[in-house]
Amino acid sequence: MDADITLRVDGEARRLTVDTRTSLLDALRERLGNTSPKKGCDHGQCGACTILLDGQRALSCLALAVAHDGAEITTADGLARDGELHPVQRAFLERDAFQCGYCTPGQVCSAVGVIEEFAQGWPSHVTEDLTADPEMTHDEVAERMSGNLCRCAAYVNITPAVQDAAAQR
């Protein structure tokens, strides 16, 4: 069963027809040709499909496109504006925070979300005192980035890259 929807993707309104079964991820990749978000598991178990959905990091594989008609979506490609990389992307390059690159757009989107969540004072599983402003320690960043698997295992570079980018904010 088909439905017509509009998505705002990386700043541009896109009208499209989707099957009610189509995930946001497949809508982006197979209908709109935006392959920046990746399919690693299709079940919310790896984080490769992470996008910013209405400003928050979310898994596009577990979102039905039809349920997000009108949504504002930012992919890693859209984070780079006017040919300028986002500070998170620059930090990933500098720290070599990736190898094969397949989980990377999801890591980048997730990192942007994490930095914002810190700014909002959100605690994490490793925050000792929930009521204190969380500090961007290694353990805090690592916990918050744990929803993005990296099989090449660039974790020891990803965490400082996120810290570097946050410091530039």
Added chain:
Amino acid sequence: MTDLLEPRAIGQALVRRDGEAKVRGTATYAYETPVEDPAYCHPVQATIARGRVTAVDTTAAAALDGVLRILTPFDAERLASTEDAEYAVLQSPEIAFRGQLVGVVIAETSEVARQAADAVVVTYAEQEHDSTLAVDRDDLYAPEQVNAGHETDTAEGDVAAAMATAEVSIERTYSTAMYHNNPLEPHATTALWDADAQFLTLWDSTQGVHPDRAAVCEVFGLDQEQVRVVCPYVGGGFGSKGRPHANVMLAAMAARALPGRPVKLALTRQQMFFLAGYRTPTIQQLQLAADRRGRLQAIAIDVVEQTSRIKEFAEQTGVPTRMMYAAPNRRSTHRLAALDVPVPSWFRAPGECPGMFGPEVAMDELAEELGIDPVELRIRNEPEVDPETKKPWSSRNLVRCLREGAERFGWADRPRGRRDGDWLVGYGVASSVYPTMRQATSTATLRFEDGRYVAEIGAADLGTGAWTILPQITADALDVDVADVEVRIGDTRYPTASVAGGSSGTNTWGSALVVAARAFRDKFGGSPADGDEVSGDVDQAAKDDAHAPYAFGAQFVEARVHADTGEIRLPRLLGVFGVGRVVNPRTARSQLIGGMTMGLSMALHENSVWDPRIGQVANHDLAEYHITVNADVGEIEALWIDEHDPYVNVMGTKGIGEIGITGTAAAVVNAVHAATGVRVRDLPVTLDKLLPGLP
């Protein structure tokens, strides 16, 4: 002996050339290839582990709107070669393992393809299956050889006699689990068959476009000129994309069933646990005999592992024991059980990875028995020459790695069963090793084009850094600025290249590029004209057979075990490696820490739990098959010593993709033992195995 290239670009920590495309997500992986009007495939898998398909009813599936074709064992095209049973997809109704391909649906959308695949009704005549690996099976057999062409068994002296008379001996059984490579990019292909031109194009996720093409040509009876394989980026492989698996043949078959229309086929994550290879579980029986001073008198390893009933793969688990330490009496054997299971294959450091587990834990157990520092025990057993071939080492710096690592890690002051709050703390050590290899075939062309040097070679970059480091090597061979060199890879339109495997990529492709660069300078001098071109083959590069070439390393681990719950944390890992010359420290470090982290993952998390009742991996997704996440990783440091090896190749490189994963799991087990007193001999180390030993 070779004069090594003078390093100028080599040794620079250049940022990855493909980096910007990767951080933006614009690097195009196989499934993502933009093609006109693609169709989508979804495989159908067997739900029995042994038997035969008696019928396939596609009526309901075919009736669905948008279904284009359905292929089954009864109507799929007959392949030119079915010699490799893994590739003989849909050629027979016989079922050799659960999850085997029994069909494929091609449809207008991925949603319809999946729905239709679910609607295909397959009926079976089921037979009893047998998928349980055990050392006491009566049908274990010795393969003709083991992976990479090694001998199945080796023996020297008399191990039994040495064990009987030695001052100290230990005899233990260790096991490693079944592991699935699980690259984050699922195995995927975009395929197009041009019926008029009789030409097949595969945009495939592969560690080698040329080996991929060769396999497809063989199976479909096509000439090399009829097939092009393209793969600029690989979303990880770790061996599983080193050889094509059945999914590639299925994609090609689907394309040929729908001429002129590109088709896309990606395995789901769940399907990868059946169809994309895996590392066999291993059972390792170790014997060590030593005198009181810790000099080994005997070392033996007897390995039992599995293969599939339809295709043999024999992991060379016993191989590192043949060369690692000195001992006059030695033995290694491999025995296989051929089971009703999916086909095992390469996974990062086949042989060395599982094969450096049992022996390196056994060395720790021996050190404990003797009351000798485990670092010192290893140093006391340093062989003068390769115990297996009796050749001198091209370079062997294990002792330096052990000493430097011990110094940096604070090994001398190591805690033993120390309690820090709720946590029990211990340190562990193990050695690492990986052979230095160079493949026999690879060719590069080098052309002067618009003021730049353009090299072409069908190499692969699966995150290893080839896009970046091959220009560094070429620039130094040409004596030009690296910015003036472009190296194009990942396409069979470029000259033949070997697989990115065995940590041999840089050694092989780099050698070919250096040959080409030198030939170019010989022919055209320093001021070439536009279009000047030469090619170079790896077989023209100097080759040394007089030495035993290996990379070595030492890994140190700090383990903390929660005294109440047994939860395990590894806040610190240090690896010190002797890997020859490092071409790019930035990407090299990533490879080494990546390997060590995967070793951590193997030690604590990874385990494909086999359910022998139904014949499949029970935990076949990424929620249940745990790979290490960011929060599991503390400080991981990889260092390398300055090592000048004039025998390996003209770059002086030894290969770094795999050594990082060898020995890590043993170091973890040894650290956990130091923390808790519990010796875990069966991976993974999980809290339930520690609970009985906790305070």
Added chain:
Amino acid sequence: MKPFAFARPGDVAEAVREVAAEPNAVFLAGGTNLVDHLRLGVARPELVVDVRTLTSREITDLDDGGLRLGAASTNSEVAADRRVWERYPVLAQALLAGATGQLRNMATTGGNPLQRTRCPYFQDVTTPCNKREPGTGCSAVGGYVRYHAILGTPGALPDPTAPETCIATHPSDMAVALAALDARVHTIGPAGVRTIPFVDLHRLPGDDPSRDTVLEHGELITAIDLPPLPEGTRSAYRKVRDRASYAFALVSVAAVVDDGDVRIALGGVAHKPWRASRAEEILRGGPLTEHAVRAAMDAELAAAQPQPGVESGNGFKIPLVARTVAATLRGLTEEQP
């Protein structure tokens, strides 16, 4: 993945009517579990009714000093609420121990407790499962049972072919905290509105393992209330898992302690969040010494049935849960000024 109709009604009443009218209809909120199940073929609805924006997303103070969580509030929002940190740290900790940042941004208060078991056989439509397909048997018995139940199971060696056999566990962390907090669940359904004590929301397999909760078809959670706790109450959530993050619980403990009273809920051990009522009773009024807690847990776990299976079964959960409860209560009592 079967096709389905999609509806986004204008209000809750209409949503309930639409689902009630179609026997094979489901509500969709954050989608983190439902979309997963649609793709696996575990859920095969004819109609999906989107309620994500229909129920309240507010977190509001109640007159009695408690807190009301609107069903559409996300797990992230609840975990980021200062009132939750201060009054119900056990809930914030449970939420933060669950899933990942991305998933918590999607998952909702109403949806989280209704997530279904992660039993691998339930999720694999090629294997028999009484929960997914009633009457087909239970593949988990004798199989991979690391994440399976030890409490509330039918017996020492359940019959895998019996239609009532199910040894699944409930995977939610949030639900364990809500059970310990004696939360109340507000619903609206075809029969009107009702309030259900959270501890009664989930059920044991009984004779129908296909039903996880007592909710009727078409009944929708609209809010969850957290009752006020006495001054000085301390609470904590402790989750033990195989990875440091992004893993389901092997066992988990939600504990709420005030003078003389202790509430303990356990995760990862039963078909529902398990209130350790026997242990609570034994400990009530007495000092929470290590010895007393261990003895109370021995009593609680006396009826535990470790399940044999591949990889040596799940008997380890018995000592593990006792140790984890002891450690959690130790932490809470040591915090005392």
